[in-house]
Amino acid sequence: MSSRSATKGPGAVRSLSERLLPPIFLGSGFIGIWYLISYGVLEPRRRFLLRPPHEVIQVGFLDWDNFSPILNALWSSTKVAMIGLGIAICIGFVLAILMSQAKIVERAIFPFAVTLQAIPILAIVPLISFWFGTGQTSRVVVCVIISLFPIIMNTLFGLQSADRGLHDLFTLHHANRITRMRKLMFPSALPAVFAGLRISAGLSVIGAIVGDFFFGKGDAGIGQLLRKHASQLAGEELLAAVLMSSALGVTVFLCFGWIQQRAIGRWHETTTGVD
Amino acid sequence: MVFPDGTEALQDISFTVNKGEFVTVVGPSGCGKSTLLKIASGLLEPSSGSVSADRDQLGYVFQDATLLDWRTVQDNVELLAELHGVGNQERKQIAAEAIDLVGLSGFESHYPKALSGGMKMRCSLARSLTLKPPVFLFDEPFSAVDEITREHLNDETQRLFQTEEFAGLFITHSISEAVFLSTRVLVMSARPGRIVAEFDISFDYPRLPELRFDPSFAELCGEVSLKLRGSHS
Numbered sequence: 001m002s003s004r005s006a007t008k009g010p011g012a013v014r015s016l017s018e019r020l021l022p023p024i025f026l027g028s029g030f031i032g033i034w035y036l037i038s039y040g041v042l043e044p045r046r047r048f049l050l051r052p053p054h055e056v057i058q059v060g061f062l063d064w065d066n067f068s069p070i071l072n073a074l075w076s077s078t079k080v081a082m083i084g085l086g087i088a089i090c091i092g093f094v095l096a097i098l099m100s101q102a103k104i105v106e107r108a109i110f111p112f113a114v115t116l117q118a119i120p121i122l123a124i125v126p127l128i129s130f131w132f133g134t135g136q137t138s139r140v141v142v143c144v145i146i147s148l149f150p151i152i153m154n155t156l157f158g159l160q161s162a163d164r165g166l167h168d169l170f171t172l173h174h175a176n177r178i179t180r181m182r183k184l185m186f187p188s189a190l191p192a193v194f195a196g197l198r199i200s201a202g203l204s205v206i207g208a209i210v211g212d213f214f215f216g217k218g219d220a221g222i223g224q225l226l227r228k229h230a231s232q233l234a235g236e237e238l239l240a241a242v243l244m245s246s247a248l249g250v251t252v253f254l255c256f257g258w259i260q261q262r263a264i265g266r267w268h269e270t271t272t273g274v275d
Numbered sequence: 276m277v278f279p280d281g282t283e284a285l286q287d288i289s290f291t292v293n294k295g296e297f298v299t300v301v302g303p304s305g306c307g308k309s310t311l312l313k314i315a316s317g318l319l320e321p322s323s324g325s326v327s328a329d330r331d332q333l334g335y336v337f338q339d340a341t342l343l344d345w346r347t348v349q350d351n352v353e354l355l356a357e358l359h360g361v362g363n364q365e366r367k368q369i370a371a372e373a374i375d376l377v378g379l380s381g382f383e384s385h386y387p388k389a390l391s392g393g394m395k396m397r398c399s400l401a402r403s404l405t406l407k408p409p410v411f412l413f414d415e416p417f418s419a420v421d422e423i424t425r426e427h428l429n430d431e432t433q434r435l436f437q438t439e440e441f442a443g444l445f446i447t448h449s450i451s452e453a454v455f456l457s458t459r460v461l462v463m464s465a466r467p468g469r470i471v472a473e474f475d476i477s478f479d480y481p482r483l484p485e486l487r488f489d490p491s492f493a494e495l496c497g498e499v500s501l502k503l504r505g506s507h508s
Contacts, residue, residue, distance in 0.1 A: 165341035168318055172335055173358040183354075187345045267345045267386040 060240025077221035084143025092151030142211030154196025158189025302463030334408035340395035
């Protein structure tokens with residue numbers, strides 16, 4: 001609290017510039033290299049491989065005919081990501097709570113959770129399309145598979161992180177399982193839960209795009225668009241779409257950081273990256 | 276007390292803490308002091324022997340403050356009353372009284388992360404005081420705070436023992452803390468823990484901080500220290 005109000009003084013400008021300047025420098029260097037490759041390394045007839053930045057902006061972002069399909073596809077993938085993340089959160093919470101209640105349940109579920117995490121998504125794409133078709137359901141399934149593991153593990157770790165002494169205190173005062181969960185384990189778990197959520201939120205976006213890349217039926221998302229632009233050698237649109245998908249990932253990450261700050265920032269020292 | 280792995284932590288220990296008594300157990304680290312307290316509180320079952328105490332009304336102060344980080348001082352102090360189903364209105368009132376008793380008034384809406392170690396410990400004390408337990412167990416509660424804070428907290432504990440009239444069982448490895456607080460000091464030996472000496476401390480209450488500089492105080496500390504050393508070798 002006090003450190004925050006302290007940064008509002010004249011030092012605020014300095015600390016802001018201290019925080020912004022390094023990434024701006026690095027970003028400028030990056031764009032410089034990009035130009036260098038576009039104009040210096042690539043001969044004109046091979047320049048389609050990496051269009052210079054201003055052309056990407058002109059064609060990909062400023063031409064509404066090109067940009068509006070990107071936004072539509074992005075919206076469609078956002079929906080898939082959010083539905084997938086929602087389902088992963090529900091399943092993850094339930095599993096983690098069950099695992100936290102009995103060691104035997106934890107031992108039973110753990111190997112399967114790890115296996116799920118270890119499955120190369122490419123390997124089960126045929127299986128998923130075999131079972132769920134090539135539409136929206138399959139995209140969501142991929143999304144859930146990719147984002148589930150961090151939620152289970154972080155939630156479980158959080159639930160088990162409550163202080164031993166506090167558990168003793170609740171035992172001494174005859175707290176039942178539900179009270180113990182509600183007043184001790186669940187709040188203790190929140191910081192870890194949010195850490196998991198932020199990882200999984202980013203993964204759910206990746207899952208949605210990867211899923212979309214493989215499954216073309218129905219409401220096409222950014223994956224299909226990337227595929228189309230790549231096959232047409234439309235470098236500007238392709239790069240614009242790539243940039244917008246990363247922007248989506250970053251937005252989702254920041255959103256959860258913000259929610260975390262609102263939910264537990266008052267009592268927990270966290271580094272959310274958005275303060 | 277013998278643990279499943281065969282470690283014999285305590286052996287032939289028997290004592291009573293009566294109303295109006297403040298009994299302190301001193302012993303080298305690892306002698307089973309904490310185990311003793313866990314058995315007394317019912318957190319551990321003894322492998323043989325028995326404990327008679329009204330466990331519904333135990334105050335227990337842990338080595339750490341063990342506060343809930345997500346609750347303010349006020350809400351932390353209300354916790355036990357809450358667990359025992361005390362109504363909202365009454366809870367607020369007894370919490371306010373307890374906070375006042377430990378001198379934390381004005382900090383009700385602070386979160387633990389904003390408190391010093393000593394203040395956290397006061398908060399923890401206040402929490403235990405809310406249920407007005409007739410018996411108080413202390414598990415080396417002040418071992419993590421600095422010397423000056425510890426003396427302050429000792430002064431307060433000693434004052435609370437007078438005003439709140441509980442029976443106290445206190446575990447520590449600090450001899451001066453033991454002598455300053457107690458009506459009786461028990462000296463424990465290293466593992467397996469046994470009681471090797473017993474001292475009655477007859478200084479009058481309220482005990483003032485200056486008592487620590489009194490020659491007779493120093494002499495008693497010396498005697499306890501000798502017994503402790505004797506048990507150790």
